[in-house]
Amino acid sequence: MAKITFIQPDGSSQVVEAQNGVTVMEAAKLHEVPGIEAECGGACACATCHVYVDEAWREKTGTPADVEEDMLDFAFDVREESRLSCQIKVTDALDGLVVRVPAKQF
Amino acid sequence: MLESNPDNGSNGGGTIEADVVIVGAGPVGLFAVFELGLLDVKAHLIDILDKVGGQCAELYPEKPIYDIPGIPIVTGQQLTDQLMEQIKPFGPTFHLGERVDSLQREGDHFRLVTDQGTAFKAKVVVVAAGGGSFTPKRPPLEGIESFEGKSVFYSVRKMAEFMDKDVLIVGGGDSALDWTLNLQPVAKSVTLLHRRDDFRGAPHSVEKMRQLVADGKMRLIIGQVTQLHGSEGWLEAATVKTKEGEERIGVTAMLPFFGLTMKLGPIADWGLNLNENLIPVDTEKFETSEPGIFAVGDINHYPGKLKLILSGFHEAALMAQKAHQYVYPGKKVLFQYTTSSSNLQKKLGVK
Incomplete structure (x- = not known):
């Protein structure tokens, strides 16, 4: 179980509780976090669940696998801390995770 | 990708006459060919992608699907290939790399025109367009x-x-x-x-x-x-x-x-009732607000709808029964099983 904070581009934030094993994208969709579209439903086949992982959490969430890097090519304003939230699995270790939702998914 | 637009067998100038035009060649559009074919109804399929399979082929060709009845595991591309094999006996005609821009009723038939100028005269239209047309992001x-x-x-x-x-x-x-x-x-x-x-x-x-x-x-x-x-x-x-x-x-x-994203596109201008970019249908025939135009698969909506491939297959089977009536008015359909009907087996080319 982990508490995850989603920060919107306007600074507002929302804390959601996520079960271990679900993805950060699924947790966002379950709690209707705005700005996480997940058009492909979590197949790592689009880039519309793009998030920026807070600096303090980047080590724990790890780096994108090759397929995820490839898919990040389709995202906008990709940064060092960019991840696709469907590729981050929730574990106890991620309790307190903070991610930022980009201004636009496309 | 989209820039290629090879000649796809359409005859350019003249209007193509068809029993049924299926808009979208994803898994559900492909299976609709099978269900229509068993009832002697021939189909033309139009898809904006330059390949068949829809999202299965474009978004997750290598990804496993676990909920196709009787097939514990199959990839998007495998399912597409298997469906192509299954519908082969019915000789569907494919028009790939084309987007249907307009759809209008003209007397007792429908007229469809694609962005490439290909025109169709169809007795029945089946919209199997999934999430809409794939368009560049x-x-x-x-x-x-x-x-x-x-x-x-x-x-x-x-x-x-x-x-x-x-x-x-x-x-x-x-x-x-x-x-x-x-x-x-x-x-x-x-x-x-x-x-x-x-x-x-x-x-x-x-x-x-x-x-x-x-x-x-x-x-x-x-x-x-x-x-x-x-x-x-x-x-x-x-x-x-x-x-x-x-x-x-x-x-x-x-x-x-x-890359590509899915947009409803010109379907919005076809005069069909829409509900949040989905096409409402009845659950007996999966017909839209326009008699003779059906919608199956992810693009339709009805109470309890699940966007599953298996639901689309069921919808296609029921749609075909009603479509048959439009194509062969007054002709009765005898309900038969492929397992036992020598008539169906002949159509499938296995007898």
Whole structure:
């Protein structure tokens, strides 16, 4: 179980509780976090669940696998801390995770 | 990708007469051919992609699907291939790389025209368009719409149009690389922009591109475009963010290749009732608000709807019963099983 904070581009934030094993994208969709579209439903086949992982959490969430890097090519304003939230699995270790939702998914 | 538009067997000038035109060649559109075929109804399929399979082939060809009844595991591409095998006896005609732009009732039939000008006269139309048509993604750059068609393009129709242009190509896949290589000898200058120094495209294309860069024949920038500059649709420059900071580069044309997304597209203009971009249907025949036009698969909506391939298969089977009535008015359908009916087995070519 982990508490995850989603920060919107306007600074507002929302804390959601996520079960271990679900993805950060699924947790966002379950709690209707705005700005996480997940058009492909979590197949790592689009880039519309793009998030920026807070600096303090980047080590724990790890780096994108090759397929995820490839898919990040389709995202906008990709940064060092960019991840696709469907590729981050929730574990106890991620309790307190903070991610930022980009201004636009496309 | 979308820029290719090979001749696909359509006869260009004349109108193609069809029992049924199926809009969308995803798994449900393909299976509709089977169910219609068992009832002697022939189908033409139109799809904007240059291949069959819809999302299965475009989004997750290698990904496993676990909920197709009787098939514990199958990939998107395998399912597509198997469906193609299954519908082979019914000889469907495919029109790929075409988008149906208009659909109108004309007397006792429907007239459909694609963006390539192919026209159909059909007794029945089945909309199996999934999430809509796959269209190139538009980068969310301020004011990009005003440049589209004049200086910003998502596909290349005539290379000669880029002869006097300083072209900025954005992306790291085969489309971006292929057009970089094709336009480099034609355009005034070519700059390829990609967010990382790693490319998804074919290795030999990457090699060729790197050689052109080494020879000083084109420029490669690792970074991302953040702003477009120009006026009245004519691009003059783009601001590019790189590791070193921001740079303003003079370009007069841009080709962004950020993959495809699904948009409802022209379906919205066909006069059908819509409910949040979905087409409401009844659950007996899966017919829309327009008699003779059906909607099956992800694009339709009814109470309890689940966007599952298996639901689409069921919908296609029931749709076919009613479609048969439109194609063969007054003719009765005898309900039969493929297992035991020698008549059906003959159609399937197994007897």
